Amino acid sequence: MFVQVLNGLAFGVLLLVLSSGLALIFGLRGVVNFAHGAIYMLAAYVAMAITDRTSFWLALVTVPVLLAAAGLLVDRFGLRHLSGRSPLDMVLLTFGITFVVADVIQTTWGTRAHTIDPPSALQGSTDLGLATYPTYRLFVIAMGLLVCAALIAWLKFSRTGLFVRAAGDDRTTTGAMGVNVDRVSGTVVALGFGLAGLAGVLAGPYLTLSPAMGTEILITTFIVVVVGGLGSIGGPMIAALLVGLAHALATVQAPTFSAYVPYLLMLGVLLVRPQGIAGRRTAL
């Protein structure tokens, strides 16, 4: 049971890092970023290439930064120009990115599955008293929670975080008050892409790399954001941990139904709270 809770936490924090970025981008740009899973997958493959040639630690630092830069470009030359147009245009753009990334990955690395070895310092298991547990997964949990705390602190205590919260509530008013909302949105899209990149790098030595990994986790991430509530950041954070724990416990207790657990959780929450745990808005 203890190990299953830790497994749930490890998967939950991956979802947490991914869904935070997705929720932030939705809050500022009003777009459901269908490319989020593809960015996560690209990060995992690029991390594999860097790890093979140099080290995992270099990948952990550089890949999120590179993808954040890509996010900045996507916002500057894509999303910004499409804001104010039909949401379908934004959906088409992010879907387009997904197809391009998936083709690049299949052309470069093929369709077979890959794995990444954890760095030597994080190989093996750690004795936690109640059980021994893979050290790398403990690292994933610690990193995920650290990123979550840093994100909350940034939103709550920094000036840019205040602008993000304000623009998420009302872009027009915030712009009229002198805040460059496009610049704030660009920062948030870059942050979202960077977080997806970080999740991809962390997932590399933990899950199997395949051209389907982006789509698989994107669906679960959407469920997390819907359960957490659109327009909220804290809600998806709680929902990510709930979905991760429910999925891990179901894998042992009811393996036949474990794949359905996120959907059942979403159904249950939406029946009781249609707006999600902390939601205020509806999508599109």
Add this chain to the structure above:
Amino acid sequence: MLQLEDLTFAYGSVKAVNNVSLEVTEGTIHGLIGPNGAGKSTCIDLVSGRQRPTSGSVRFRGRDVTRMTAPRRRHLGIARSFQRISVYPELTVADQLDVAAGLLKEPDVDAVVRALDLEGCLRHTPAEIGYGEQRRVDIALALIGSPALVLLDEPAAGLSREESIALADHLAELVRDRGTTVVLVEHHLEVVYRVCDRLTVLEQGAVIADGDPQDVRRDARVMEAYLGRSAA
């Protein structure tokens, strides 16, 4: 200080603002009135940069700002309030004022808070304060940074007569102390006549009268189109 020249804004075939030209003098309170749908708020949107005109120009202190973004106009000294209140349901009043202070060089938040008597509600969210206080917060957001021109869109909406008069007097005292120029869109005519130095009346997007408030009040077209009905 502010010149609108042949300003037009069309939604499809409907002209919400139709060839409007007017001049606002520095240091005055300039009222903009008219029946619902006359184009008052659209004019405010065009001056603040929320909307771009279909044709015509907006000049501020001699500079053409017609194509300038709203944030740049705010930094240049054009600020506005909104008809909506509680635009930030989850931000405390202090946070909202920090957003408005944002990147301004001299935000003077404390002075605005004192002037509008908002010390007691800084730590509260809009849902936790009274309607009159929410209205004052809306005005405070526009006054921060001592902008040269403040566009107030129905600041007295929803207030009682007494509250509206008190707000108008407060506003007049405040803007005169600070040397601010104000464009005031307001339905409460008592408020308008009490504080405005000049008045422009719009009907169906076009200017039908412009001048001294007492002269405008007696204008036959205005009486027929707007004031006459209201006075009756």
